[in-house]
Amino acid sequence: MIICHYALQKLLMPPYPMALAPWRSSLARALHRNRSQPHSRYLQLATTRPDGSPANRTVVFRGFLAEGDNRLIITADARTQKIAQIQANPAAEACWYFPQSREQFRLTGQLAMVDAQEPDSTLQAARQSTWQGLSDKARQQFTWPHPGEIREPSGFAVPAPSAAAPVPQFCLLLLTPCAVDHLELRGDPQTRHTYISQADGGWQHRNVNP
Amino acid sequence: MIICHYALQKLLMPPYPMALAPWRSSLARALHRNRSQPHSRYLQLATTRPDGSPANRTVVFRGFLAEGDNRLIITADARTQKIAQIQANPAAEACWYFPQSREQFRLTGQLAMVDAQEPDSTLQAARQSTWQGLSDKARQQFTWPHPGEIREPSGFAVPAPSAAAPVPQFCLLLLTPCAVDHLELRGDPQTRHTYISQADGGWQHRNVNP
Numbered sequence: 001m002i003i004c005h006y007a008l009q010k011l012l013m014p015p016y017p018m019a020l021a022p023w024r025s026s027l028a029r030a031l032h033r034n035r036s037q038p039h040s041r042y043l044q045l046a047t048t049r050p051d052g053s054p055a056n057r058t059v060v061f062r063g064f065l066a067e068g069d070n071r072l073i074i075t076a077d078a079r080t081q082k083i084a085q086i087q088a089n090p091a092a093e094a095c096w097y098f099p100q101s102r103e104q105f106r107l108t109g110q111l112a113m114v115d116a117q118e119p120d121s122t123l124q125a126a127r128q129s130t131w132q133g134l135s136d137k138a139r140q141q142f143t144w145p146h147p148g149e150i151r152e153p154s155g156f157a158v159p160a161p162s163a164a165a166p167v168p169q170f171c172l173l174l175l176t177p178c179a180v181d182h183l184e185l186r187g188d189p190q191t192r193h194t195y196i197s198q199a200d201g202g203w204q205h206r207n208v209n210p
Numbered sequence: 211m212i213i214c215h216y217a218l219q220k221l222l223m224p225p226y227p228m229a230l231a232p233w234r235s236s237l238a239r240a241l242h243r244n245r246s247q248p249h250s251r252y253l254q255l256a257t258t259r260p261d262g263s264p265a266n267r268t269v270v271f272r273g274f275l276a277e278g279d280n281r282l283i284i285t286a287d288a289r290t291q292k293i294a295q296i297q298a299n300p301a302a303e304a305c306w307y308f309p310q311s312r313e314q315f316r317l318t319g320q321l322a323m324v325d326a327q328e329p330d331s332t333l334q335a336a337r338q339s340t341w342q343g344l345s346d347k348a349r350q351q352f353t354w355p356h357p358g359e360i361r362e363p364s365g366f367a368v369p370a371p372s373a374a375a376p377v378p379q380f381c382l383l384l385l386t387p388c389a390v391d392h393l394e395l396r397g398d399p400q401t402r403h404t405y406i407s408q409a410d411g412g413w414q415h416r417n418v419n420p
Contacts, residue, residue, distance in 0.1 A: 091263035
């Protein structure tokens with residue numbers, strides 16, 4: 001059982017600088033080693049549906065919220081099912097496999113949504129800059145007909161929306177990890193390290209059996 | 211909300227032949243198109259922890275249980291946390307991304323465990339033949355020290371166990387999908403098809419907005 005110290009993490013959040021978690025250097029190394037493959041930034045995000053069953057889909061890592069901030073940025077369309085799931089239960093686990101270096105990160109934590117109504121100006125600025133960093137094609141998808149509904153024959157050939165300001169259905173999901181499990185398949189035996197956030201804001205690091 | 215017709219699926223199970231689901235040909239094509247990459251057989255399996263939060267990890271697809279059977283085989287170590295999770299809640303969702311063909315399958319369903327105590331002789335035979343099909347190295351991992359516990363300095367350099375009969379901690383997990391969501395990122399606009407199992411044993415197929 002993983003106990004997340006969210007109350008304290010909130011106290012430690014910026015503007016008070018957040019300590020860079022010890023798993024960050026391993027993740028940065030994995031991203032660097034696998035940088036030649038665009039899909040190395042794809043990870044699988046699991047959430048829980050209201051009926052208690054799990055949901056799981058591929059999402060794109062859009063960077064960390066800020067230098068020294070451990071929150072991962074993912075983009076989402078407010079019309080998709082995961083938004084309602086997260087509002088009912090913000091618990092999430094991302095599974096990120098890097099094929100080239102053959103290593104896996106499991107990031108356990110909670111998701112927070114940053115939508116058009118977000119009052120925090122720093123988070124709203126992050127929403128805007130992430131939107132501006134997307135390709136025209138990626139931005140265009142947010143204006144397509146309602147995801148998951150019966151296929152509409154038209155409505156896809158719309159002009160790309162303005163890069164300046166996000167459309168209302170564009171959201172950020174911020175994943176705050178409270179536990180990270182890093183498994184490296186290379187090596188005999190394999191190596192596995194776990195990191196669990198502590199009440200004092202630090203991380204407990206363990207070398208465990210793979 | 212996805213309603214799974216398990217009671218009826220059970221009635222339709224072999225020895226009465228199970229109809230090959232319509233999503234099977236798309237999945238077979240994806241496996242073929244991505245066959246040059248060994249990690250195209252890796253998928254991310256989400257389950258729910260007893261506290262209601264999701265868990266997510268990479269597993270290896272070991273084939274379907276039999277010709278004409280829609281149950282996917284995954285191997286597992288009985289000592290890992292997912293076993294207890296599945297016993298409390300068998301609901302699962304696998305997310306399978308194929309990098310080369312840029313397509314994703316989400317397989318929603320239930321997991322059943324086949325362990326050393328399994329009384330069904332057909333399932334026990336599948337457990338044995340899957341064990342025999344593993345590499346020596348893969349089999350050896352089931353004899354390593356307890357997964358997830360503090361790293362032991364020794365206990366990894368054990369001889370590979372016999373290929374003839376599985377060790378007691380070797381289990382199969384069988385995933386019976388009751389809904390499949392197939393998204394192809396190639397194409398403008400992208401294509402997305404959903405398949406939901408019906409009370410009559412058939413599947414409802416829909417072409418939906420990506």
